[in-house]
Amino acid sequence: MPNDFDKNRRIKMGGRGSGRRSSYGGKPETNDSMPLDIRRIASSGLLIPGSSFGWQWTVNDRPVASIRIRVDWESLVLSYRMKSTGEVFEQRVQTQTTPCHLGGQRHWFTCPRCSKRVAVLYAPGRYFACRQCCGLGYATQKESAGDRAATRADKLRKRLGWEAGILNGPGGKPKGMHWKTFLRLKSHHDALVQITLQDMARQFGFLQKLMDG
Template sequence: MGGRGSGRQCSYGGKPETSDSMPLDIRKITRKGLLVTGNRFSWQWLVNDRQVAGISVRVDLQSMVLSYCMKSTGEVVEQQVQTQTSPCHLGGQRYWFTCPRCRKRVAVLYAPGRYFACRQCGGLGYATQKEGAGDRASTKADKLRKRLGWQAGILNGGGGKPKGMHLKTYQRLKSNHDALVQVSLHDIGRKLGFLHKLLEE
């Protein structure tokens, strides 16, 4: 099994990204039916269907014990992480990690270093935080295009109202989409103008 520290490194300057720091999501563990006291299982991280890291997990009462080998040093690390629950509105309960550093209730822990912790304690940023306003608008517009059943890419034009969608819903989504496209195109124009100015100098 690939040890901790065998995954990808941060992909840009500044804060490392959450996606590069082996996110351990208790919601996924719960959905797989693994969160049972006394259970032991392996958890792996894949990139392009290839394992890049993995840990062993033991489920105790109101906690998990994470065991992994640091690839850089060969050291075997064992970390106990507390878990907690909260009631759901429609019955049942939702499971959470308790961050080992700040004790805050979180659904996902990350391991940018030797130990797992929440995003804030790990000093991690989201990939979208490196995007400009135009990039973020384009990303949001593409999400709306997917919901509308349109081809991805803001330059591909609209595809009309999806069958079965209420007219008011369609008009609202299209209006939001068009506004985001204008923001993105304005940003593209600004960047092209700046580039043109540089080329003229």
């Protein structure tokens, strides 16, 4: 029976960094605040009224937090225990759907605080709510211009078939790629590397000044 299967099923959610708390300008990040994505729940085939299942977050494949979810009609009931205090909480979150252009429907949470339609809820504290209501920032907000350039450069390196990491130097032209395309991508890559190196030098100089007092 589908309900019996779902009742004992535990779904792992998260990955490196999930479940940790960090901050940027005193603001916790979305990735560190137990993100609960209804799209992933729906794609797992678990939105069956009357069913229940376990959902957990992991760090380096080790579970760090978990909840039980019961599916009711147009709502989910979240049950969980706070590790810090041992308190048990139960929160009902309303859900809604919108039609897709090519048929079917898309599932959404209704934020318990602002009633806004969202795909992901977070729990930096005791209760789940949307990112804005939780006052969460994105991890990319703490990235410098050099960090962003290095990320973009690595994407180009992957496209070119080069080893990841800008300090590994450039590789050759991939087989089958036109020289014009290769030279354009390499030029873009080299410009991003220069931005990264300049930013690293700036940060190093700033740190050196602090160390010199």
